[in-house]
């Protein structure tokens with residue numbers, strides 16, 4: 001017990017990782033930490049901003065779309081999501097996911113480089129230092145939380161006891177706030193540390209000439225460093241190589257053509273059978289309980305407007321049809337562009353007596369689940385490329401791609417392209 005009292009008074013230290021001699025890598029030091037820090041300083045804000053953009057793309061202001069109804073002030077920046085350019089969400093969300101994955105090895109390396117600080121003893125020496133450590137808990141905790149929830153979500157492991165959307169949004173703001181504090185406190189040291197050693201010279205220094213950095217005020221450099229088993233250049237190559245491997249195995253899922261088959265890390269596999277419908281499926285009909293019988297000859301599309309109109313699929317095919325190349329860009333980062341044919345949403349609005357639709361609510365035959373309905377804005381309905389699609393690449397939609405009919409809106413997040421539509425409700429005030 002005497003020991004514990006001594007530790008708490010700051011005179012002694014608990015054993016193990018709380019002792020400086022425990023951490024022996026001669027590579028840890030402010031320069032190394034700053035190299036990883038600089039990469040994250042450029043990359044993480046891009047991941048955070050594209051993530052916030054993704055939330056805006058959901059048009060959470062429209063009824064039924066908001067997955068984080070209690071967002072409070074955090075939605076201050078939301079704006080009406082545009083339909084042009086058609087590739088914008090494909091680019092922002094692809095960047096969010098692929099860059100996020102690519103930064104994982106860098107983030108881990110950065111955490112490794114500062115891990116002795118986690119065990120600093122005494123836990124704090126002054127109120128200012130206590131505040132700094134609390135901000136670090138929020139920074140590291142926020143980053144780890146965002147990466148873990150994001151990665152689990154793209155791999156469809158819905159294992160959290162909370163909803164992904166609000167959690168990922170709240171986590172992003174906690175992380176961003178902590179990042180601002182951290183950068184304000186550490187930027188001068190980052191600059192000094194990076195200037196303390198030339199990057200090129202470090203790249204020419206092999207294992208034999210690898211020495212610890214000089215002792216630093218932050219105690220990143222080991223007190224009693226062991227002999228190096230790797231040069232700094234070797235460590236940077238290892239971490240950078242890991243990053244590039246992740247990038248190389250995932251970036252293909254944002255592209256079409258042969259390069260797509262390189263995306264070994266893409267979720268949902270890569271083979272969807274032969275023919276025009278051979279492209280990525282998010283949820284199959286079977287997985288959400290939509291049957292071929294429901295989609296058969298008995299299916300009717302209901303239009304709700306100034307009057308109610310029922311249409312068979314043949315009646316829809318007899319209306320003016322239009323064909324556009326439009327992407328499906330999933331929140332999970334994968335995307336693909338296909339050629340869709342269908343009836344303009346604006347034409348369907350007119351058919352049920354709504355000349356200037358204030359928007360539409362599309363409802364699916366799918367009974368349960370988050371994605372069985374969507375609200376689209378007036379601007380989205382008015383775009384001439386916004387379709388109730390019936391065909392893709394010249395063939396009827398397959399059941400898994402939404403037969404008999406699905407929404408296709410330019411630049412909308414994939415989840416808004418509702419499949420197996422049964423009802424379009426244009427009774428939305430403009």
Ligand SMILES: Nc1nc2c(c(=O)[nH]1)N[C@H]1C(S)=C(S)[C@@H](COP(=O)(O)O)O[C@H]1N2
Nearest residue numbers: 280281282283330364371414415417418419
């Ligand atoms: N009814 C319904 N529509 C849906 C979904 C769904 O689960 N149910 N998934 C959405 C999501 S998340 C995406 S990315 C696209 C994917 O379309 P695809 O499976 O045809 O590629 O469909 C959207 N439409």
Ligand SMILES: [Mo]
Nearest residue numbers: 330331414415
């Ligand atoms: Mo999606």
